[in-house]
Amino acid sequence: MFTGIITGVGHITEVNTLGESTAHGKRLTIQCPAGYLDDVGLGDSIALNGACMTVTTIDAAAHTFTIDISAESLNKTSGLNTTGTINLEKALRANDRLGGHLVSGHVDGLGCVTHFAEVGESWELRILAPQELAKYLAFKGSITVNGVSLTVNRINDTSQGCEISINLIPHTITNTALHCLQAGANVNLEIDLIARYCERMLDSVKSK
Numbered sequence: 133m134f135t136g137i138i139t140g141v142g143h144i145t146e147v148n149t150l151g152e153s154t155a156h157g158k159r160l161t162i163q164c165p166a167g168y169l170d171d172v173g174l175g176d177s178i179a180l181n182g183a184c185m186t187v188t189t190i191d192a193a194a195h196t197f198t199i200d201i202s203a204e205s206l207n208k209t210s211g212l213n214t215t216g217t218i219n220l221e222k223a224l225r226a227n228d229r230l231g232g233h234l235v236s237g238h239v240d241g242l243g244c245v246t247h248f249a250e251v252g253e254s255w256e257l258r259i260l261a262p263q264e265l266a267k268y269l270a271f272k273g274s275i276t277v278n279g280v281s282l283t284v285n286r287i288n289d290t291s292q293g294c295e296i297s298i299n300l301i302p303h304t305i306t307n308t309a310l311h312c313l314q315a316g317a318n319v320n321l322e323i324d325l326i327a328r329y330c331e332r333m334l335d336s337v338k339s340k
Contacts, residue, residue, distance in 0.1 A: 134224055135232040136276045138308045142217070142218050145163050148161075162196060162199070173187070174187055183205065235276050239322055244316065245314065254300060256297060276323075277319050278308075
């Protein structure tokens, strides 16, 4: 489990294929901040842009680690098939503060940035979410965008999907990789876990 509070900004420095066919995944090498790996061991979970991955090798001296990502995961996520800047979050510990919201690290769908511009001291980020995720999105509800726990300020249902508007404060811009976004970019979305449980319970009542 995660909280959507980014613990470091990393960089995918190498992308190596694990086989010759499209059914094979890739091995990613990630550069992270100095000291970031001090409490990380082999097999630990780290979310990359919101997608939970397993640490397969560690080079503490070089501040790098690797993960193996399957072709299925590559098809369901964005930003993990090429070099670039990404958000990192270590898995939640039992005694940690829940600063964001409960995040599983499983990407529910890809959104598309429709608008990203400075407004006063903050930034407005608008994302078009897939139609199938629209029912889970609510005013002042939580959503995870590339691993970052954020609050939905406005929703606008359209025939193409649900456009959500999010306000990013300067701290978020400075301490995450969201500042790299631009209109047209795809982002990983994870809906609020509680919304899924509510849907399941309501469906169970309806079926009786």
